[in-house]
Amino acid sequence: MTNRYETIKYDTTKISETIRDSIDGELVLPVFQRNFDWSRAQQRELLGSILSFLPIGSLLVLKGPEGEFKSRSFACHPEIPCKSTVTYLLDGQQRLTCTTTFFSDIFRLGVQWRKHHESITQLLQYRWFLKIVASEQDSEDYFGYRNLMFEEEPADPEAMRDLVSWRKINRSDSSLLPWHPGWPKWHDGTDQTEARHEAAEYFANECIVPLWELCGDAEEEPLHQQTLRLLAAAQRERLISTLPDLPRAVQGHLDRLNPSRRGHLPGTVEALSPALYEIASKWQTDVSRYLEASVQQPIARIVLPVNEMARSISIFETINQGGTPLSTYDLVVARMARADRATENLSDMLAAFNQDNSCPLADVAVAGAQNAASATLPLALTDYIIDAKKGEITGHFKQIFLQVMAVRHSLKRESYSEQSLRALNVEVTKRSEILELSPEWIRDDWQHAARSVVLARAFLMMRCGITRSDQLRNQLVMLPLAVALGSEGFDLSPKNLNALEYWYWCSVLGGRYREQQNRQSIEDTRRILQWLMLNHDNPFADEAARALSEPGFSDSDVLLQRGDDSRVTADVGNYLPQYVLSRCPLDLLDEDCRLEAWNSSLSLELHHIVPLGSVTKVRESAAKLRKEHHVLNSPVNLTYITLDSNRAIGEKSPVRYLEDVDAAARAGHFLPPYDFCRTRLGDDEEGYVEILERRYDSIKDALAEELASLVS
Structure with missing residues (x-):
């Protein structure tokens, strides 16, 4: 009998190796794995941790023949054929999907990028970058860019997360830039060496380093290396422009690189340029090596043979304590x-x-x-x-x-x-x-x-x-x-x-x-x-x-926003207009249209009975009123009507549009008779309050009557 301790293996892999295996179809997801659901904030936090060389947790995998379980490829990859023997990823999907998106080009399909873009969740439609210098005023210069001296010490994770940047890839983006897979020069026959150089120039001008070729298979110089080289060259020129007042830190750095010239730096641009070229080249190499080392970090794996699937649930829950469980x-x-x-x-x-x-x-x-x-x-x-x-x-x-x-x-x-x-x-x-x-x-x-x-x-x-x-x-x-x-x-x-x-x-x-x-x-x-x-x-x-009388929740003081402490909760704020809709009233303008929540052919919108933009006495913008503790933000001022009617009414005063509303429709929405509204509407805010108070009383009475009828 096989010793169970011998069947479960523990080993390590690297971030770069997991990315390569997922691209090649050797690492797959069993179909019972949930889809990718990490927010951009969660992805950013993970990237900051990786670039700070923090552990990102272990993986749980199961080795077996292809077809042992129904499987699928990672969400960020096009469908590819699996190998005869595969590794099923049981825990770690969110993290490895992120790393693949960060460090490899998931839109590598050229002109076919749109098809792939449509097939993946919006949560993965990003390009990720590292900001070398967030701004000239930043006190912290984690990558030593100003003096071209990188100490190669990992930054604090929180600081590193602040240096992480992204760009959203929208399929219909009309101002396509080099980070976008739809940038014309990636597809219009432009020499790709020239296109890549132009892209690197754009990134260098923005002081951002693209990360998606850290695990790529580009035949030419990777984009991050090109960008760093251009950044270093630009800063070298800035330092030359400071002569003869070269920063002391730079002078000391030059002395350390070449002790034989300590204290005898050349004073002319022509003589100093080779030395500054030397430190610029070293800075580029050091930062590039740092980034490339981040994807070579080890990840611990628990490897199960296929006959140990029965134990995977228990193992999964154990290793996820304190983390993000299924x-x-x-x-x-x-x-x-x-x-x-x-x-x-x-x-x-x-x-x-x-x-x-x-x-x-x-x-x-x-x-x-x-x-x-x-x-x-x-x-x-x-x-x-x-x-x-x-x-x-x-x-x-x-x-x-x-x-x-x-x-x-x-x-x-x-x-x-x-x-x-x-x-x-x-x-x-x-x-x-x-x-x-x-x-x-x-x-x-x-x-x-x-x-x-x-x-x-x-x-x-x-x-x-x-x-x-x-x-x-x-x-x-x-x-x-x-x-x-x-x-x-x-x-x-x-x-x-x-x-x-x-x-x-x-x-x-x-x-x-x-x-x-x-x-x-x-x-x-x-x-x-x-x-x-x-x-x-x-x-x-x-x-x-x-019902509609609970103090502090649904009584008139709360719903009509009387007093600073009378805040309407989102709960009752939703349910009150829904109660009116449940009675299937007629539309306010289309008297042949009965409003039904189950009718998917209707486009319904919440309508402000007294439109915020129609208020003149308060002399506030509608946008500002929406943020305030104001009676017109009360759910008593809301009712469902069709989208077309809501657009037609717009910001019209109730005096203007209620005159055309059929009496049956007004009654269905618990609106007072038109003459009552007309005599109370105008510049006097108390008139709006009186109309809404009467509507609240009408809804409350109708609800009490209906509740009694439902159990009679």
């Missing part, structure tokens, strides 16, 4: 891949589910919604599962999807008893508990859980005015909805759906999810199931009185 979802996907190689990757199955699923929105439709019976899953709903820009499962979906499975597991799917519901607690949704779900359970339940989440998202769209997932301020309200709507024993009757809507408005407009959202969502899941499936009394009866 998400719970990533680990669940990895466990499934480990348990059954024949089963398709969970993310791929969810993507296929998203593509094929047709969720009848009539199941959760609001009473009287037009065309709801024939509506199927619109684009705005499918985007909840897949991020169209990144092409991957969204973070919001992952979180609720896993929590729904965990709750269903705790409740043994459908056996909702008093005992099982009382035992339900917040612990079941914690990471450790989710990771205890067996691959077999996930395989059996994932589709049901996914449909439960889709039903919850559809419910919010059809009944609660949520057009996009990012408009839901408290994502965890999805959990009670998904668990209830997805339960086989739950009757999707008008009575039950109305009860869920009642709970939702009580919760989001009464401030129930202001804090302890995890605990609140589990408690509400339990109480909803006891109420609607075990026939308990309404447990939220006391909550209805708090």
Whole structure:
């Protein structure tokens, strides 16, 4: 029997070697690895650490034959064929993707760069540089540029990060410069030696050194070396211009380089030029060697043979303590891949589910919604599962999807008893508990859980005015909805759906999810199931009185911004216009258009009923008003209308545009009658306040009436 200690190997590689292996297809990513998601700030921090010669952590890799796992190349490389034997990168993807972007030319495809640009995330569409001197006034000169003396001591990491610079590569950039892969001289037949020299001159004038050929295979002098040579030459000329007052530091440096002439420096330009050329050449060589040494730094590796995949999760979590671990979802996907190689990757199955699923929105439709019976899953709903820009499962979906499975597991799917519901607690949704779900359970339940989440998202769209997932301020309200709507024993009757809507408005407009959202969502899941499936009394009866009345959250003082301490939170600021939209009002200008959150053919925008630009008494710009604690920034002054209507109204005073608004449309948006508005609008700010106070009272009364109706 093989000794387990002998199967796991520990070795080192170099940053440059990992980059070469990733380019050559010898180092690949298993498909269960998440996509690249590091921000530019995180990338900059890593680059600063590398250039300061700090360790960047170890790697976890698995050696095996190609095809052992479904794999893909690094996000920053075009697709390339894999070798017969490959190394699967299990931990370190974010770091190695960054280093490959920093130090190699990922846009090396010439005129084909656009195709590659489209295929990678925007997070990687950068060129990275090192600023040699940030400005002439800087007290610190880390690379000794002013006197052409580099001590080769790594700078403080924080200081080095400040010297890191970048340029964003935009596909449609009209002012293309040499750092851009679309710069005409890279493609128009210009002699490439000349083009590279012109590019280096540009970088030298900017005092920035390009880094993307540090691990390149350029046949000519790399761009960083050319740039450093030109920088050194320019500074040499500046030093010559100081004669006869050459800085003492430079004089001492020349003495150290040639002790035989100590104290006898030549006094003429012609005689001193060779000596200054010598120190300029040395500076260029020293800085170039320093940069090239940074990519030769060792990286420790833990190397597993393919039969040790079962232990990789435990090892991964151990080495990531204190670092940036994989998400719970990533680990669940990895466990499934480990348990059954024949089963398709969970993310791929969810993507296929998203593509094929047709969720009848009539199941959760609001009473009287037009065309709801024939509506199927619109684009705005499918985007909840897949991020169209990144092409991957969204973070919001992952979180609720896993929590729904965990709750269903705790409740043994459908056996909702008093005992099982009382035992339900917040612990079941914690990471450790989710990771205890067996691959077999996930395989059996994932589709049901996914449909439960889709039903919850559809419910919010059809009944609660949520057009996009990012408009839901408290994502965890999805959990009670998904668990209830997805339960086989739950009757999707008008009575039950109305009860869920009642709970939702009580919760989001009464401030129930202001804090302890995890605990609140589990408690509400339990109480909803006891109420609607075990026939308990309404447990939220006391909550209805708090909706749009909760002190410090949704009462009139807060919503109308009375007093310096009355700040509207983003939560209720979103939910109030959504409540109005949930009632499907008519558009303000297009009286034939009914506003429906689920109608993906409509482009809706938030409209200021009293446009900020129409205010004359305050005599402030609209931009400044938006930043102030002002009643016109209240959500009571906001309502959804179509984009076309919002553009048509623009900054018109309500006196001008409300006259043309149909009475039914005004009523649907809870606007006072036109005559009331006309007599109160003008230069008097109190008139605007009075109109918004009346609108708040109308919305509050309508909500109270609707809540009572939903549970009658």
